[in-house]
Amino acid sequence: MLLVCPLFLEDKMELTHLRYHRQEILPGIGLEGQARLANAKVLVIGAGGLGCPALQYLAAAGVGHLGIADPDVVSLSNLHRQVLYGESDLGQMKVDVAKRRLLEINGALDIRIWPEVFGQEHCLQFINEYDVVLDATDQIASRYWISDACFLMKKILVFGAVSRFEGQVAVFKELSYRDLFPEIPTEDAVASCSIAGVLGVLPGVIGVLQATEAIKVITGVGQPLYDQLMHYQALHSTFYTLKLTPHPAATGYRPSSLEAYQTTDYTAACSPAVPLLSVEAWLQAREEFWLVDVRELEEQPRLDAIGAQVMPRSQWKERWRNGYGKKVVLVCQMGARSKQAAVLLKQNNPELSVFSLEGGVQALTHNHLI
Amino acid sequence: MAVQVLFFGQLTDITGTDQLVLEQVETTAQLEQELLARFPALVAVPFTMALNHRLVTQEQSLHQESIVACMPPFSGG
Numbered sequence: 508m509l510l511v512c513p514l515f516l517e518d519k520m521e522l523t524h525l526r527y528h529r530q531e532i533l534p535g536i537g538l539e540g541q542a543r544l545a546n547a548k549v550l551v552i553g554a555g556g557l558g559c560p561a562l563q564y565l566a567a568a569g570v571g572h573l574g575i576a577d578p579d580v581v582s583l584s585n586l587h588r589q590v591l592y593g594e595s596d597l598g599q600m601k602v603d604v605a606k607r608r609l610l611e612i613n614g615a616l617d618i619r620i621w622p623e624v625f626g627q628e629h630c631l632q633f634i635n636e637y638d639v640v641l642d643a644t645d646q647i648a649s650r651y652w653i654s655d656a657c658f659l660m661k662k663i664l665v666f667g668a669v670s671r672f673e674g675q676v677a678v679f680k681e682l683s684y685r686d687l688f689p690e691i692p693t694e695d696a697v698a699s700c701s702i703a704g705v706l707g708v709l710p711g712v713i714g715v716l717q718a719t720e721a722i723k724v725i726t727g728v729g730q731p732l733y734d735q736l737m738h739y740q741a742l743h744s745t746f747y748t749l750k751l752t753p754h755p756a757a758t759g760y761r762p763s764s765l766e767a768y769q770t771t772d773y774t775a776a777c778s779p780a781v782p783l784l785s786v787e788a789w790l791q792a793r794e795e796f797w798l799v800d801v802r803e804l805e806e807q808p809r810l811d812a813i814g815a816q817v818m819p820r821s822q823w824k825e826r827w828r829n830g831y832g833k834k835v836v837l838v839c840q841m842g843a844r845s846k847q848a849a850v851l852l853k854q855n856n857p858e859l860s861v862f863s864l865e866g867g868v869q870a871l872t873h874n875h876l877i
Numbered sequence: 878m879a880v881q882v883l884f885f886g887q888l889t890d891i892t893g894t895d896q897l898v899l900e901q902v903e904t905t906a907q908l909e910q911e912l913l914a915r916f917p918a919l920v921a922v923p924f925t926m927a928l929n930h931r932l933v934t935q936e937q938s939l940h941q942e943s944i945v946a947c948m949p950p951f952s953g954g
Contacts, residue, residue: 553954555954556953556954557954558954643954644954645952645953645954646952647950647952650950650952667954668950668951668952668953668954669951669953669954670886670887670951670952670953671886673885673886673951674951675948675951686932686934687925687932687948687950688923688925688950690923692923692950694952696921696922696923697923697949697950697951697952698886698887698951698952698953703887703953705953710953710954736948738885738948740885740895743895747883747885747930747946748930749927749930749931749932749946749948750927750930750931750932751932752931752932752934753934754932754934755934755935756934853921854918854921854922855918855921857917857918857920857921858917
């Protein structure tokens with residue numbers, strides 16, 4: 508071990524070589540690779556489970572210019588996987604804490620932060636300033652608008668995503684996420700971490716793989732996962748890699764120009780389509796519907812008077828018995844929970860015709876039905 | 878002819894397994910139909926297929942020992 512107090516080393520170059528010595532002696536990286544990292548600009552969208560570990564290693568490796576975008580504050584449920592943050596950071600903006608921590612790791616870095624929602628407009632405006640973009644977000648819509656922007660602007664995108672015990676990483680160069688999944692699925696069809704859960708270390712593995720790929724792209728060492736998707740299954744300790752081919756449907760779904768991109772509504776495209784049923788419409792054809800109260804048993808007022816079946820959401824089984832021969836209309840207090848429940852019910856029982864009662868019990872009360 | 882099929886992510890909730898062997902399927906389209914017949918709930922979940930580690934974007938014929946992977950999108954981060 509070389510014990511030299513950095514303060515006594517006046518030559519900045521010498522300090523830099525000392526710091527990155529073990530990386531610089533690697534074949535394929537060397538002084539040139541390290542210089543490329545120092546000059547590189549990497550934009551990390553999302554400073555959560557994937558962004559934290561990716562940023563830590565990019566900063567430590569000496570990637571000179573980092574952009575970090577995240578509109579969230581640190582919350583308690585983040586701490587099991589978002590390793591840049593601690594208990595004393597709760598309630599603070601993630602980008603502020605992340606920048607502080609990363610500068611503690613490597614004070615020479617130039618870090619730019621976006622504490623606001625980094626949306627389509629930001630993509631168009633800022634992506635061009637960066638060499639590589641990391642998608643470390645956690646929503647299906649952002650997967651598409653980031654991928655489309657990078658594709659249209661010919662920017663290399665390092666994609667990462669997780670679910671429960673599994674993760675995916677890809678580097679899109681000639682092709683894009685649209686070649687894998689051309690059409691945006693609705694949000695309810697893709698399990699999110701807040702609903703499906705995630706093993707804390709999993710985004711760590713995938714985020715570090717994203718950082719690894721970015722470093723390979725920048726330095727030119729090895730073979731980056733260009734236009735391939737790698738899947739990691741933590742439970743079996745297995746990797747599966749697939750090579751992308753241009754999907755004939757991708758072009759049709761992707762905005763054809765930057766102008767078209769600006770007017771594409773990604774959020775609307777993936778919002779779940781649950782048909783709502785108004786109280787008036789229900790009253791007109793009451794006998795066609797099977798009214799199901801999804802509220803918990805203690806919630807008032809009860810709906811016995813209008814013949815609602817009681818099936819508290821917490822007691823649902825995945826499959827429902829069929830054969831009632833009626834359309835199902837779910838009701839909750841305000842209409843929000845029944846909407847979510849309807850999405851799930853439809854997903855697990857595609858053969859059922861499912862509706863959510865608009866306005867819930869409140870609307871029923873308003874119409875003097877209870 | 879036996880074809881091995883791998884399932885990833887939430888697809889395994891529907892299939893109850895992460896792999897199975899299908900007999901008498903000649904093409905990727907037939908295989909998809911067979912899967913939907915066996916597991917009707919798959920219709921509600923988007924997924925893409927890869928044949929021998931290469932993305933399937935049009936119908937392809939299957940052979941003995943072909944491996945088909947069914948991969949859903951993940952959104953979590």
